[in-house]
Amino acid sequence: MTDDVNDLYQEVILDHSRTPRNFKKLENANHMADGHNPLCGDRVTVFARVENDVIQELSFQGSGCAISKASASIMTASLKGKTLAEVQSLFDQYHVMVTTGTPVDATGGKLIAFAGVHKFPARVKCAILPWHALMSALKKSPTPATTE
Amino acid sequence: MTDDVNDLYQEVILDHSRTPRNFKKLENANHMADGHNPLCGDRVTVFARVENDVIQELSFQGSGCAISKASASIMTASLKGKTLAEVQSLFDQYHVMVTTGTPVDATGGKLIAFAGVHKFPARVKCAILPWHALMSALKKSPTPATTE
Amino acid sequence: MVNPAFHCHGCHGEGLMREDFPILNQSIHGYPLVYLDNAATSQKPRAVLDATRNYYERNNANVHRGIHELSNRATAAYENGRERVASFFNARSSREIIFTRGTTEALNLVAHSWGRANLKAGDIILLTEMEHHSNLVPWQLVARETGAELRFIPVTGDEGLLDLSAIDSLLAAPVKLLGMTHISNSLGTINPVAELCQKARRQGVVTVVDGAQSAGHLPVDLQEIGCDFYAFSGHKICGPTGIGGLYARAEIMEQMAPYHGGGEMIQDVEFTHSTYKEPPHKFEAGTPNIAGVVGLHAAMDYLDCIGREKVFCHDQELALYAYELLTRLKGVRLFGPQKGRAGLVSFHLNEIHAHDMVTLADQKGVALRGGHHCNQPLMKKLGVDSTSRASFYFYNSFAEVDRLAEVIREIQKFFGCAAA
Amino acid sequence: MVNPAFHCHGCHGEGLMREDFPILNQSIHGYPLVYLDNAATSQKPRAVLDATRNYYERNNANVHRGIHELSNRATAAYENGRERVASFFNARSSREIIFTRGTTEALNLVAHSWGRANLKAGDIILLTEMEHHSNLVPWQLVARETGAELRFIPVTGDEGLLDLSAIDSLLAAPVKLLGMTHISNSLGTINPVAELCQKARRQGVVTVVDGAQSAGHLPVDLQEIGCDFYAFSGHKICGPTGIGGLYARAEIMEQMAPYHGGGEMIQDVEFTHSTYKEPPHKFEAGTPNIAGVVGLHAAMDYLDCIGREKVFCHDQELALYAYELLTRLKGVRLFGPQKGRAGLVSFHLNEIHAHDMVTLADQKGVALRGGHHCNQPLMKKLGVDSTSRASFYFYNSFAEVDRLAEVIREIQKFFGCAAA
Ligand SMILES: Cc1ncc(COP(=O)(O)O)c(C=O)c1O
Ligand SMILES: Cc1ncc(COP(=O)(O)O)c(C=O)c1O
Ligand code: FES
Ligand code: FES
DSSP states (O other): OOHHHHHHTOHHHHHHHHSOTTBSOOTTOSEEEEEEOTTTOOEEEEEEEEETTEEEEEEEEEEOOHHHHHHHHHHHHHOTTOBHHHHHHHHHHHHHHHHHOOOOGGGTGGGGGGGGGGGOGGGHHHHHHHHHHHHHHHTTOSSOEEOO | OOHHHHHHTOHHHHHHHHSOTTBSOOTTOSEEEEEEOTTTOOEEEEEEEEETTEEEEEEEEEEOOHHHHHHHHHHHHHOTTOBHHHHHHHHHHHHHHHHHOOOOGGGTGGGGGGGGGGGOGGGHHHHHHHHHHHHHHHTTOSSOEEOO | OOOTTOOOOSOOSOOSSGGGOGGGSOEETTEEOEEOBTTTOOOOOHHHHHHHHHIIIIIOOOOSSOOSHHHHHHHHHHHHHHHHHHHHTTOSOGGGEEEESSHHHHHHHIIIIIIHHHOOTTOEEEEETTOOGGGTHHHHHHHHHHOOEEEEEOBOSTTOOBOOTTHHHHTSTTEEEEEEESBOTTTOOBOOHHHHHHHHHHTTOEEEEEOTTTTTTSOOOHHHHTOSEEEEESTTTTSOTTOEEEEEOHHHHTTOOOSSOSTTSEEEEOSSOEEEOSTTGGGOOSSOOHHHHHHHHHHHHHHHHHOHHHHHHHHHHHHHHHHHHHHHSTTEEEESOSSSOOSEEEEEETTBOHHHHHHHHHHTTEEOEEEOTTOHHHHHHHTOSOEEEEEOOTTOOHHHHHHHHHHHHHHHHHTTOTTO | OOOTTOOOOSOOSOOSSGGGOGGGSOEETTEEOEEOBTTTOOOOOHHHHHHHHHIIIIIOOOOSSOOSHHHHHHHHHHHHHHHHHHHHTTOSOGGGEEEESSHHHHHHHIIIIIIHHHOOTTOEEEEETTOOGGGTHHHHHHHHHHOOEEEEEOBOSTTOOBOOTTHHHHTSTTEEEEEEESBOTTTOOBOOHHHHHHHHHHTTOEEEEEOTTTTTTSOOOHHHHTOSEEEEEGGGTTOOTTOEEEEEOHHHHHTOOOSSOSTTSEEEEOSSOEEEOSTTGGGOOSSOOHHHHHHHHHHHHHHHHHOHHHHHHHHHHHHHHHHHHHHHSTTEEEESOSSSOOSEEEEEETTBOHHHHHHHHHHTTEEOEEEOTTOHHHHHHHTOSOEEEEEOOTTOOHHHHHHHHHHHHHHHHHTTOTTO
């Protein structure tokens, strides 16, 4: 496969897509929202338990492509213990990264695996979908989030 | 001017358009209809008095271009004394002539002046407009005729 | 059903006329392009591009209202295009052809001009479960506006045929309209439209055929099909984007309310009311896509020069070959009928999402489409989120189908699927 | 009003960029073509034809739903076109741009999606007496459907200005919508749209500007004009036929009901109901005119390369020169303002019908338009059946205007008019 592909489907992404972490309903979630990608029809539901502005637990359910599944899995694994302000800042940086390829310092860790997505404009929404759902869950937005 | 133009605007046509014959309302008409050319918005009203299936008198009113005025004028001047069957046959031949240029025997007389119209597709409706109005008058069609 | 007279004589799976399509001769990510997304849009031969360029460089003007030479030429080109469309589909007259942007606009025109005036609460709009969103959503909108109800002819399952076992009772009153696709863009099924139109006609039910996938892919004789409406897109049959049309049987067109208001469609305008031209002009307000019609005309000439029987036979052979190769692979679920299919295959790979599949195929130069193919409700019914689709046209070859199978295997391997 | 900053520096009446327009270099009936029918449609420069050809020969695919390389390119080309249109008109965002076939479809979209939901019996739709049928008939249709009433801002007479003496009382409630043309295609009047939009906005009246004759003919800043809707056609500004657009202010677009139903505009489809994408995609069902957008983009680049101030100034100079020459002829009645006009002249010859005039001018190679110019009610008000119109673009020259005047004299002579 080409370099671009190996950038997109990095080992860590393939791993998380095959064996997603936190792939379950969170029974004691106090935030939750759906995300929907109109391009493909895929949906994800994100569950969060937030206490004192800190993420205590995160999980997700839904169906989607390898990119969106891995993104949800890595997101839920990366954000535990972060404050809401930190989450917002990570989201902003992640957004920049997947659309432009510029890895931002604070996106370190496994999130950086998604830097290759920007070369695949049609797949950017896949990588962002779970994040949109999370952000709308945290805002307790009453309507399902979409990636538009 | 080019030959085509001189074919279209023959002397007899210019003459009839400047001094149209039978350009009046026919008070004792027993047939009458409007014709309308949607291309330009021009209208003509044709009046006919028919007795025993023979045209006794014909006249017209309305506004239009040189071609439609001359066509109405020459038509009204040519058909007096014709039977309805003869009128129908002349109409059919006239129609062929202005769309194809083929002058048909029975279209003799001044009608033949309109043979040049076929080279000007956008003007064919002008030449036919009064005829359509006449035919619809003779059919006592209750709605205004149009050239479509 | 497919005319059994379409027999393939000697398409040996070579791509036809490839030299007319410069676009096909390029590399994508270092591999030769294998364009298998023809059901989405076809490529355009030089003849079509030359025809529109020639129009713009010699004859361009606005139509109908002009009297000068260029306008006469443009009007003639436009109206000749209408004649060509009528002859292409064997309509009785060019007056039965309305130009639109494509299939979607044509179907919306029917819903707007015929549907809103003729449907009311209690009426039933009968569609099939395999309709493209373009022949579904307009009817949902008109149903909401009029109170009419939508019902559906079921699809049998993975083999994707219409289940016609209850058709007579489904077609019973108060059905007012039957809408169906001629060829399914996601299954490859060819529906028995002539038979269904005949049944519908007997009940006085108006029929709409979505011809997006059949026009230009097999000979279509609208008098034989006997539908009231038929919609098609030029861009799927070698023509330009932005042009397509609606056939409407003269008798039904005469009774339809206007669609758009504006220039070219009026007879007489006063400040507060207007009268309209005769059909089809009544339904074509504003400056039309004149160059689009010129290109469409050239595309139809081009296709008939190859021969639509030949195109159909060629595409079908490729699809059957692809179907066969893919059945031999493990972990592949195929949709649509095995026999009598149109020139496409739709499939689902175990454990691999269609969008991952298509992204990876693209990296090997193979252009496929993945997704719900504007058939979301059907996908839900089949229990998949999406499928991958390879769709063929006359310029595709057996070698390209081989490449498709090879690439699928490589992708299965990449994802470490048991199948590979 | 025309920005007084548009001052002409050195357009000496030479036709600009003529070498880019092969079509202009031909003989008609033995005379060099003098194309003065630009208000109907403009000619297309090579740059536009090359851009669409290049699109078809390298990048053609369907947009949005595709994931393969060509589809990515096509989607990028299409969405870049939307950005280009937004920047061309200084919209706040490309999300405020909906692609349509042209002005007529854009105005019908407004009537359909905004009008039907927001107008009711007793409401007033205020238009001007100089509206093109495309900004009149859609409102007649929607008025009939909703019970709203049409009223008109009067035109002063032959000099063709809007009579704004009673505008404040005309704009008083229950006016819901004010529709007006930016530039009259039959008079050449440039209406004070910014001023009128400001007045309307103060009353909460929604504004629609018909930009068919202003787009690409002078700089248009939609934020400055402050309208809610602005419609335009690509084919009148060097672009291909079959493409144009609607600007709709984001806030109003958000609240609008869908237009056509179908592919590309949906978010989630069930058998009996659907949800829709965010604007502007919600209003673009089906495969759009992708190549048309590519051509439109190239046309806008081309025009901005010349400079729209320069285009405006050039066209205005030609129109003023033509106006002056024609006033000197006997038997000529001129319409529209003497000062501050756009690049066209509309006139009536005593005793000569416009269609005879235009037929004869064509025989001398001069392409004019004669008729009601899709302004029938205005013609009736002015007491003429039709007028002849010469409309200019940057490639026209003073010499061509001289030729026009010469040809008019010859035609007067041919018809033996006293004037000649
Ligand atoms: C003022 C005006 N409005 C609307 C239109 C209609 O434009 P189109 O035919 O491109 O839809 C025109 C062009 O004829 C026009 O001049
Ligand atoms: C069966 C079917 N119907 C309708 C359409 C819509 O055609 P268009 O997008 O050209 O309007 C398509 C194409 O996507 C199709 O395959
Ligand atoms: S393809 Fe649906 S989320 Fe990636
Ligand atoms: S132009 Fe109107 S009838 Fe000839």
